[in-house]
Amino acid sequence: MxxxxxxxxxxxxxxxxxxxxxxxxxxxxxxxxxxxxxxxxxxxxxxxxxxxxxxxxxxxxxxxHSTWKTHGRSxxxxxxxxxxxxxDNIHDNPKIEEIIERIHVLLRLLIQLTSVYKLIMTKDNKLIKQANEISQNDSPTHLEIGAKCPNCSTEYLFYAKLIDDPSIDEIKQNEGKILLPEDGKFNCSCGFLLDLSNDKNNMEKEVGKFIY
Structure with missing residues (x-):
């Protein structure tokens, strides 16, 4: 391997x-x-x-890794x-527990009822990732996704094709957008590896189509 x-x-x-x-x-x-x-x-x-x-x-x-065995372990x-x-266990502080529970419910509703599928927030910044909203009567040709490098803060805008149409590449690249790599991984100019494979999988599930 x-x-x-x-x-x-x-x-x-x-x-x-x-x-x-x-x-x-x-x-x-x-x-x-x-x-x-x-x-x-x-x-x-x-x-x-x-x-x-x-x-x-x-x-x-x-x-x-020898201790935890898998990245997905809770x-x-x-x-x-x-x-x-x-x-500090939040269950020992009912006031804080209620605030966190309300935030959790609101975030779940946001993800379930809108096109937002990832939300990253700090005291000073927020980053929202969402797929383009698609009408049931439309046949989507591509999706777009933004990403920010956590190492150098460079922002990128990627596009993913749902049909094999070279004209999409010409249009989107003229707009300064980057074709999402097949494996969902992109090397930032600073050398940091952006892994968007989970985002790619989520978009495919949302639209019910495979990305080229």
Missing amino acids: IAQISPQELKLVHNSLGYGKELVKNFLSNYKFKNWKKTQTNQKEVTHEMREKRAKQIAENLSN LKIEDLEKIGLRI
Whole structure:
């Protein structure tokens, strides 16, 4: 299996894994552990180096395939506590629990009743992915999807053909749009691998057609 993968693809996987670990380490040390001032057992003062060391250990643990076996595994509170994270259970805070439950219901309705199928939000930004709305009387020829590189923030707009028509390529490429690769993976100019394969599968399910 490895022989069928090019050195460039292996390098991109290696870089993506390293980048993921770095994101986890930075998030934990800068945010999750921000107010961690003393150790729980002996009340020893926590230094910046201690926060970074613990964050690195947790990032390495979370990326250990031998431990978790599959990317699709759901991690429980007990799993996270075993690797050194203290978790506040929302069920212990009815007010927060109600807010999160309401947000969850609204997001499910948004995805079920509109063409939006992915929503990524932070304090400062939001990214919405949606397929073009299609009338039941129309025969769609293509779909469009936007993506933003999490490494360099470059934004791309892709198109996916539902019929084998070269004229679609000419029109869309003149608009500055990029044909969605067959495997759903695209190398950003910064070297980061954008994986849109799940988005591609979701679009095919939504329209009931295969993408060329």
